[in-house]
Amino acid sequence: MLKKERQAYILHQVNLHNKVLSSSLSLNINVSEDTIRRDLQELADEGKIIKVHGGALSHSFNQVYYPVNNVYSHDHKKVIAQKAASLVQDGMFVLTSGGTTIIELARALDPQLKATFISGSIPVVLEYMQHPTIEIILIGDKVSKNSKITVGSEAIAQIRRIRADICFLGVNAINIKDGISDSDWEVVHLKKAMIESSRKIVCLSIAEKINSLQPIHLCEVSKIHTLITELPPDDPVLKPYRDAGIEVL
Amino acid sequence: MLKKERQAYILHQVNLHNKVLSSSLSLNINVSEDTIRRDLQELADEGKIIKVHGGALSHSFNQVYYPVNNVYSHDHKKVIAQKAASLVQDGMFVLTSGGTTIIELARALDPQLKATFISGSIPVVLEYMQHPTIEIILIGDKVSKNSKITVGSEAIAQIRRIRADICFLGVNAINIKDGISDSDWEVVHLKKAMIESSRKIVCLSIAEKINSLQPIHLCEVSKIHTLITELPPDDPVLKPYRDAGIEVL
DNA sequence: CCAGTTCTTGCATAAGCTTGCCAGAAAATG
DNA sequence: CATTTTCTGGCAAGCTTATGCAAGAACTGG
Numbered sequence: 056m057l058k059k060e061r062q063a064y065i066l067h068q069v070n071l072h073n074k075v076l077s078s079s080l081s082l083n084i085n086v087s088e089d090t091i092r093r094d095l096q097e098l099a100d101e102g103k104i105i106k107v108h109g110g111a112l113s114h115s116f117n118q119v120y121y122p123v124n125n126v127y128s129h130d131h132k133k134v135i136a137q138k139a140a141s142l143v144q145d146g147m148f149v150l151t152s153g154g155t156t157i158i159e160l161a162r163a164l165d166p167q168l169k170a171t172f173i174s175g176s177i178p179v180v181l182e183y184m185q186h187p188t189i190e191i192i193l194i195g196d197k198v199s200k201n202s203k204i205t206v207g208s209e210a211i212a213q214i215r216r217i218r219a220d221i222c223f224l225g226v227n228a229i230n231i232k233d234g235i236s237d238s239d240w241e242v243v244h245l246k247k248a249m250i251e252s253s254r255k256i257v258c259l260s261i262a263e264k265i266n267s268l269q270p271i272h273l274c275e276v277s278k279i280h281t282l283i284t285e286l287p288p289d290d291p292v293l294k295p296y297r298d299a300g301i302e303v304l
Numbered sequence: 305m306l307k308k309e310r311q312a313y314i315l316h317q318v319n320l321h322n323k324v325l326s327s328s329l330s331l332n333i334n335v336s337e338d339t340i341r342r343d344l345q346e347l348a349d350e351g352k353i354i355k356v357h358g359g360a361l362s363h364s365f366n367q368v369y370y371p372v373n374n375v376y377s378h379d380h381k382k383v384i385a386q387k388a389a390s391l392v393q394d395g396m397f398v399l400t401s402g403g404t405t406i407i408e409l410a411r412a413l414d415p416q417l418k419a420t421f422i423s424g425s426i427p428v429v430l431e432y433m434q435h436p437t438i439e440i441i442l443i444g445d446k447v448s449k450n451s452k453i454t455v456g457s458e459a460i461a462q463i464r465r466i467r468a469d470i471c472f473l474g475v476n477a478i479n480i481k482d483g484i485s486d487s488d489w490e491v492v493h494l495k496k497a498m499i500e501s502s503r504k505i506v507c508l509s510i511a512e513k514i515n516s517l518q519p520i521h522l523c524e525v526s527k528i529h530t531l532i533t534e535l536p537p538d539d540p541v542l543k544p545y546r547d548a549g550i551e552v553l
Numbered sequence: 554c555c556a557g558t559t560c561t562t563g564c565a566t567a568a569g570c571t572t573g574c575c576a577g578a579a580a581a582t583g
Numbered sequence: 584c585a586t587t588t589t590c591t592g593g594c595a596a597g598c599t600t601a602t603g604c605a606a607g608a609a610c611t612g613g
Contacts, residue, residue: 074309087563089601109571177426177433181430183447190446195441195459196442197441198441203433209462213458336574338572338573338590357589
């Protein structure tokens, strides 16, 4: 087993269970605890996990207990949400991933909009429920405590049965060469299914994540139709995407 | 259980109940009171709680010293939840309806419990997510905004595919002649499916709702195995149910 | 293809953390 | 004031971590 492979596995485990023990990882992957510790150290240095005595925790672990509004990129996300909301029209079926940007989208919707929103993210659905008129469909399956979305084959099967007009994806990393990538195995599979089930794919990403890369590949940029960031559409950072034929808002 | 995890649990408990006792925490998490005290000390040093003789208080405690929400039936529900929680054992598959009583059940679970909980109620699932070790399966379908649960044929189909060990139903009305009844058409159908999918049916009901009737019939009392109220099991009000062969807790 | 270099891993040892227990002090209770 | 409960600080046991080292694997540049 390669080092990177091992670290990806560890990261996946952390994201899945919110915590890992050095001892059990050592048993599972059959390497010494020293190696595990070194891996945990590296992942912690990269900011991907939180290392604690005896193992490691997911970053979102704390957020479950102390929801911190990262006011930082919050304003950016509001701008993005505003642009995205303008794409939704009455009668549409809208498929959305999870993530804070999508929550902002839910808040930015026209209060008179009559459309159907579909998501497997619990925080996102909570936000949709505040809206007076939209219909909501929740994708069910095993709940991932860390990402607060439902994951698994049943969730994917449910998504496959949908034909949505538009799909909004909160994106973790995108660059013109590698396409879209993410750090969570389950999430990648869900998003892939969402892409297959939608006529139009819209990616929402703060500029910070443009031209970045995450361990797991999701799809090529050619699959997406629209890219929304907080930047003006003619910003030079976005030129490669415009040139690739993607609508940039 | 990792130290951080334990502290997160304590913090959650403090925020939930506005107070905790060192002694009961020690019992719940199965560590010595010394450890609890040290945790409380650390959390207090970080300004997250207020440590007092015998336990700790939430920061918001001062502001809501006289809690306004109807502590009335709330305490009753806590008693019910406590009794219900004692029926759940490691490894079980537990199907639950929605409702405030079930939320209390989620809060009353042993923090070391390892079981799988299945529900279509969004507030209930949110509460389950606070638990450190249980697995959660969310039933998906159309979200009913007023009851905050997923309803519809897809939800029912998902429930049908389950074989649960035990099913906890929050009950709106029960009487010995008409059985269980409810006021929401969709909810009745879901609960019927839940009953069919479970080996053991446990009804949770505050005494106020005993011997009452709602417009839509759900099932006969003969279908249920256990009835839990806040009253002592030998209360005369419950006698007809005991006589009907139902276990009363 | 090979020698030199860098990476990676497991082991041993020492240092550090966490926890439970204890004795005496302090606080609450009636 | 006596009794009970809780708190504090210190200590020891057990487990976890850091560090240096050595062996092997993988890579690099002739």
